[in-house]
Amino acid sequence: MKRHTFWNDLRNYRVLLLMLAPAVLFYILFAYVPMAGIVIAFKRYDYAGGIFGSAWNGLDNFRFFFESGDAWRVTRNTALYNIAFIVVNNALQIFAAIMLFEVGGKWFRKITQSALFLPYFISWVVVGAIAYNLLNYDIGTVNAVLRGLGLEAIDIYNTPAYWPYILVLVSAWKGLGYGTVMYLAAITSIDTEMYEAAEIDGANIFQRIRKVTIPNLYPTIIILVLLAVGNIFRGDFGMFYNMIGNNGLLFSATDVIDTFVFRSLITSNDIGMSAAAGVFQSVLGFATIMTVNYAVRKYDKDRALF
Amino acid sequence: MRKNNRWMMLALILTLAMILGACGSNNTGNTSANAPAQATDPAGDAGSGNADTGDATAAPGGVDTSKEVKLKMIFVGPKPVDYDLVFAEINKKLKEKINATLEGEFLDWSDWAQKYPLKLAADEDFDLIYSANWAGYNDQALKGGFLELTDELLSAYAPETMKAMSDVSWDQAKVNGKLYMVPQNRGESVEKLILYREDLRKKYNLPEINSPEAYANYLKTIAENEKGIAPFTPETGDWKYHNLDRVLLKQQNEWNMFDLDLPFAFKLTDEKGQVFNVYETQEFKDLLVYYKDLADNNAWSKNVLNSKNDHQADFKAGKTASITHNNGTLGALMALMRQENSPYEVALADINQGKKKSVAISTQNGTSIHATSKNIERSLMLIDLMQNDKELHDLMMYGVSGVHYEPVGDDKYKALDKNPNYTGFSNWNFNSPLNRDNEAFPQEASDLAKGWEANVYHYKLETFVFDNSKVKTEIANVGNVMLRYAIPLEYGVIDDIDKGLADLNKQLGAAGLDKIQAELQSQIDAFLANQ
Known part of the structure; x- marks a missing residue:
């Protein structure tokens, strides 16, 4: 028997390791090396000193966020929006993937898949403009239709209550295609023998979906959700900023950490203060993912991320 | 299987460690190699600067410009369509006068507010930058982005500007008593x-x-x-x-x-x-x-x-x-x-x-020199020329005569069809008494401005x-x-x-x-x- 030595392994798995290398390199360069920059959050940044030479100022940079009186509100908003996005988006994506898998011929599937994927490539700036043209009070399509039907126009942009729904909807619409493709790939890789066996046992299509497809999707679902949970305290800045902009009236319902910090610091450009907010988000995200992963481990050891 | 996995992990970690180690040592190598170079450069500059100052005071205009330099300036606003054409003309003149050429970098209106501070924070390599009170001049100056302009520097390398600019304009541009910009030299109403x-x-x-x-x-x-x-x-x-x-x-x-x-x-x-x-x-x-x-x-x-x-x-x-x-x-x-x-x-x-x-304070538009610029003397000389040399001023402000504008007398111009190809970016920092007014500028607007001048309250x-x-x-x-x-x-x-x-x-x-x-x-x- 061949002995497991480091060099043997290196040789045996060289193709796999090579394939892994770009991703590892990417994370080292763009995630691990920059991590040293975390010190900025504790410094009074000046250009002459740069990242490491500037003077320390303790926790001063964190004051702005926690003394604003909005810290709790925006943190809560961020988490709630992300939870809603994760639940709604994943549910819809799984649903769409199963539908696509079960229904239709090759062409139908390909065309539908592309159509679902399209919104993913539209930038948030454009989505924001489309939304404004659909929803605005004076000339928006939605209100034009309502008026045409003899109903009263609704002032969407001045009513915070509508926005959680609109944002969840837009996020689902935009992310649908991407997630669907991922789940579709997972479904396609399920062993077809299981379906054949189920069919022989007389299972109908719904039973097949419930007993074969969905249980086989669990690992994928758990991994995707776990990965998403790590970012639960990061608001999708592009989305919130382009949909809401500087409309203060909607902030109570739509402000997330990222937009709040951007707005507060865009004029003062204080790198230390914005870094402090980023550190806050990262620490929360880290705590969340550790907790969730721990919970998953407790429930089923094999399905945890680590 | 389990065992294999463990070995895989070990292999991975080791590769990681190796790469990390390599990265780390590379980094330190780089910085240690760069640091002395950076440290000596400004010192060298300061040295030659001092020597030049000595020369200049002894013999005005006798600044040593034998070595050709390339200057880079950051403007806000989109890059004008005819940038190449106009800047080629500008560079011809600059080469003749101070043995330097100018390259512009343009920050589009859509995202200049994000990019501008980053240019300074990242300490990119450039010499001059458009600055203004509305573009965070005080803030950037306090953070150390701009070079302090002392009287010695100005009188040695920007003598014309020193002569032409009023004391009030200089004073308005001071942050905590220190000057970091050459402001525009033309009053403008902000009302x-x-x-x-x-x-x-x-x-x-x-x-x-x-x-x-x-x-x-x-x-x-x-x-x-x-x-x-x-x-x-x-x-x-x-x-x-x-x-x-x-x-x-x-x-x-x-x-x-x-x-x-x-x-x-x-x-x-x-x-x-x-x-x-x-x-x-x-x-x-x-x-x-x-x-x-x-x-x-x-x-x-x-x-x-x-x-x-x-x-x-x-x-x-x-x-x-x-x-x-x-x-x-x-x-x-x-x-x-x-x-x-x-x-x-x-x-x-x-x-x-x-x-x-109230009249605009001078910092409405201005030019600052990057704190880490290696060509301080030539940068100041360029500002001096742009504000006070008729030919260069006309080129910078209005483009090429006969293409973008047609001079009308000494202080007016007529916009030609191609005028929109050289406009829309921040060249206002070079505003000076040499400015030409658009001939087509509405009379009523000029009249209003004149009427206001009587009401300007200091x-x-x-x-x-x-x-x-x-x-x-x-x-x-x-x-x-x-x-x-x-x-x-x-x-x-x-x-x-x-x-x-x-x-x-x-x-x-x-x-x-x-x-x-x-x-x-x-x-x-x-x-x-x-x-």
């Missing part, structure tokens, strides 16, 4: 005017627009009768005041504000420079009633806070019936519309005639600059409150004004308004005591 549709006013037989009331009447009439035209469209951006506040709050009440990101003002005539919270004044409350009435009568779009329409483009296209901006911008828009035979008759309105006007605090470094936290939070509570209130989308105003002031208190006010007042008192 805002209203541009409206004269044909519509005539159509409805409205009286002349010369007061806030007459203006409100005009807006309401348009709202009622002209479907499809927005009576007023504000400028988009991260503004923390209503777009008309500069006219209806500041000019109307003869106040001035230090910083449009803060809710503080003082009366122009107040010798003591007592600052107060704008939102707690009766004047502001009255204005809210005025705005609310306009909003309820559809004087602007209900969703104005989310609109991203360009107000000038909308006005030009006849989609909006009035906008506000400064005299120069509106005059240029009028000139353009007339040149293009626009079907709309347009006119300017000054709705608070006779009120005291006040003691003109050169005061607020050092906000001690109250940054509070400023960030106050700015946020202004956007969230004041802006919706001013645009009339909050129904209950009194409650809205009370909320606003309560939130401002919580955000630390008093602390900023105390700091601001103590700096003002110290400033006035020193005069």
